[in-house]
Amino acid sequence: MTAPTAGGRVVAPLTWRVARLVERRVETATAQTLVLDVPGWPGHLPGQHVDLRLTAADGYQAARSYSLAGPAQGERIEVTVQRVTDGEVSPYLIDTYAEGDPVEVRGPVGGWFVWQTDGTEPVLLVAGGSGVVPLMAMIRARRAAGSRTPFRLIYSVRTADDVIYADELRRRARDDQGLDVAYVYTRRAPEGWRGEPHRIGLADVNSHGWPPALEPLCYVCGPTGFVETAADLLVGLGHPTRRVRTERFGPTG
Amino acid sequence: MSPGFQGRPRSSAPDLPPGQYLTEDFPVLSAGPTPRVALDTWEFVLTSETGAEHRWSWDELMRLPQDTPTVDLHCVTRWSKLGTTWQGVSLDTLFDGVDTDARYALAHSYGGYTTNLPLDDLRGGRAWVVHTYDGGPLPAEHGGPARLLVPHLYLWKSAKWVRGIRLLVDDRPGFWETAGYHDYGDPWREQRYQGD
Ligand SMILES: Cc1cc2nc3c(=O)[nH]c(=O)nc-3n(C[C@H](O)[C@H](O)[C@H](O)COP(=O)(O)OP(=O)(O)OC[C@H]3O[C@@H](n4cnc5c(N)ncnc54)[C@H](O)[C@@H]3O)c2cc1C
Numbered sequence: 001m002t003a004p005t006a007g008g009r010v011v012a013p014l015t016w017r018v019a020r021l022v023e024r025r026v027e028t029a030t031a032q033t034l035v036l037d038v039p040g041w042p043g044h045l046p047g048q049h050v051d052l053r054l055t056a057a058d059g060y061q062a063a064r065s066y067s068l069a070g071p072a073q074g075e076r077i078e079v080t081v082q083r084v085t086d087g088e089v090s091p092y093l094i095d096t097y098a099e100g101d102p103v104e105v106r107g108p109v110g111g112w113f114v115w116q117t118d119g120t121e122p123v124l125l126v127a128g129g130s131g132v133v134p135l136m137a138m139i140r141a142r143r144a145a146g147s148r149t150p151f152r153l154i155y156s157v158r159t160a161d162d163v164i165y166a167d168e169l170r171r172r173a174r175d176d177q178g179l180d181v182a183y184v185y186t187r188r189a190p191e192g193w194r195g196e197p198h199r200i201g202l203a204d205v206n207s208h209g210w211p212p213a214l215e216p217l218c219y220v221c222g223p224t225g226f227v228e229t230a231a232d233l234l235v236g237l238g239h240p241t242r243r244v245r246t247e248r249f250g251p252t253g
Numbered sequence: 254m255s256p257g258f259q260g261r262p263r264s265s266a267p268d269l270p271p272g273q274y275l276t277e278d279f280p281v282l283s284a285g286p287t288p289r290v291a292l293d294t295w296e297f298v299l300t301s302e303t304g305a306e307h308r309w310s311w312d313e314l315m316r317l318p319q320d321t322p323t324v325d326l327h328c329v330t331r332w333s334k335l336g337t338t339w340q341g342v343s344l345d346t347l348f349d350g351v352d353t354d355a356r357y358a359l360a361h362s363y364g365g366y367t368t369n370l371p372l373d374d375l376r377g378g379r380a381w382v383v384h385t386y387d388g389g390p391l392p393a394e395h396g397g398p399a400r401l402l403v404p405h406l407y408l409w410k411s412a413k414w415v416r417g418i419r420l421l422v423d424d425r426p427g428f429w430e431t432a433g434y435h436d437y438g439d440p441w442r443e444q445r446y447q448g449d
Contacts, residue, residue: 014433014446055254062260063272065330088261088274096257103255109446111432112284224281228394231286241364244286 016053017041019105021097022076027164030083031130032094033069038105041075044068046137047114047219047247050079050107054089064089067134067221067247068108071141077105080164082130113219113247117145121217124209125153126230128200128222131249132164135221143176152180154208156200156226158187182208200226205233212238221247269333270440276332281394284428288364288414289393297382297399298417299347302355307347311398317342320381324404326411327440339402341383344375355420359427360401360412367427368412369436370403372420379405382415407438407445 023035046068053063066079081093097103115123115138125135132155142151157163163183173181184204185197210216218239220230227248234244269275292311299307309317320343326334358375361367374380384391384399391397396413403410409429430436435444443449 014448054258054260056258056260057254060260061272062258062274063331092255092258098256101256106446109433112428228281228287235286241286241288246283246285248280248282 014106014109016104016106018102021099021101021103024099027080028162031080031164033078033080034093034097035076035078036103036105038075038077041072041077042108043072044108045114045116046071046141047134048108048110049134050077050105051109052079052089052093053104053106054092055104062089065109068137069133070137071144080130080133113221113245115141115217115219117141117147119217120149122150122210122214123152124216124218125151126205126218126220127153128156128226128230129162130164131222131226131247134247135219136165138219139172139176139179142179143172148178150178152182152208152210154182154184154200154204156184156186156222159185160190180208200230200233202233202236205230205237209234209237216243218244220244222249224248270327271443273327273331273333273440276334279334279395280328280330280332282328282330283413284366285364287393290363290398290414292398295398297415299351300417300419301351301353302420302422305352307351309347314342314382314384314399317346322381322402324402326404326408329407329409329434329438329445338387339381339383340385341381341399341402343378344380344382345378347382348376353420355422357421357424359419359421359425360415361417361419362412363414363416366412366414368410369425369427369430370406370410371437374403374406375418379403407440409434410438
């Protein structure tokens with residue numbers, strides 16, 4: 001089979017595949033993980049995303065992008081969907097979409113906001129809300145590959161109840177050597193947490209990130225406003241812009 | 254196809270390219286932090302395939318004849334925004350007096366971003382270097398002080414923080430194109446990814 005080439009790259013066309021829901025996990029009051037079976041799934045890198053497409057009875061279609069939440073397990077992939085109140089697609093995926101139902105999937109997409117599991121530079125992950133999804137994929141891929149690359153995650157959430165993957169993050173921070181996890185609470189801090197609720201600032205990035213001299217790779221993901229702020233903080237601290245990779249979810253911050 | 258999915262087709266949705274939905278706000282999508290470029294060091298450089306350079310400082314750009322296009326924007330992430338108003342310099346004005354046989358262009362930005370386009374798509378009144386959006390200076394997160402505006406292609410072709418255009422005899426993919434996005438990016442043909 002020949003694939004079209006572009007600038008020397010060999011690329012296969014991205015086709016829509018029919019996937020089915022095999023399992024659903026409740027992560028928080030507003031976020032759920034969907035495990036999909038995608039016959040023919042070619043595999044992917046942590047940080048890549050898929051497009052999901054829904055079709056109504058009258059033929060109307062809507063498609064949205066969702067990050068892949070972890071490494072593929074054969075033909076199984078996972079996405080984690082955060083409900084956007086009055087959204088068109090996310091409430092359907094959370095409330096109506098049922099086990100065995102079809103959904104069209106296209107991917108994997110994206111080749112910049114990815115982490116290569118053989119990478120050795122320290123990694124800083126900065127997540128806002130559901131922006132943790134592709135970063136969790138990197139944490140899971142690191143574990144699966146037996147990588148010792150030093151990882152730090154700074155995760156900004158409204159309250160402790162909004163932490164997606166809370167149990168697994170607690171476990172991994174304890175068991176995965178070289179993984180540190182720090183939280184920033186914007187609305188209400190849990191009992192025993194030092195400090196007042198606040199939006200991510202210089203002090204958070206300074207105390208929980210890596211110094212630029214260690215030449216880390218930084219990945220920032222979340223709502224637009226959050227990404228703007230966090231990326232600006234990193235550049236302000238002296239991280240070269242080329243080493244700060246961003247993924248912006250959702251139209252506004 | 255998707256049991257129970259009714260969708261929420263925007264009732265007033267006009268003639269949008271396939272797969273797009275209407276948005277009122279102005280989303281931001283870029284691969285890295287927002288570069289901040291000072292106007293006194295800003296420049297725009299057109300480099301022909303022979304290496305001949307044509308340079309404009311900020312003041313020089315401002316002294317060129319200005320256009321005020323009103324255009325629709327179509328982002329590959331599926332939002333479209335209609336009737337946006339800009340001010341800037343037509344690429345026809347910038348190419349005036351540039352001697353070239355090249356067929357391709359690679360736009361490059363402060364911050365290192367690149368994107369490729371056929372040169373014909375930059376001429377004929379279809380592309381601008383814009384510095385004003387909605388009556389005010391173009392905000393940095395939208396590509397200010399100046400960005401490319403090529404509204405008939407997906408928005409990633411409208412390179413933000415544009416710094417120059419290099420003319421090429423052979424097509425060469427830019428940043429997103431190397432990451433799997435389409436080389437041309439026509440929204441009406443849904444050319445999102447390589448192979449579309
Ligand atoms: C590369 C990429 C990866 C993504 N990965 C994920 C992911 O892993 N998990 C996830 O839940 N989402 C992710 N998103 C966002 C997702 O694609 C949808 O935008 C989101 O699910 C909302 O779709 P909707 O149809 O429910 O809302 P829409 O009907 O599109 O929007 C309804 C209203 O909500 C606003 N809105 C839309 N999206 C958001 C948002 N994300 N936050 C706040 N307000 C919003 C809109 O402006 C509109 O006013 C990703 C987006 C991109 C571009």
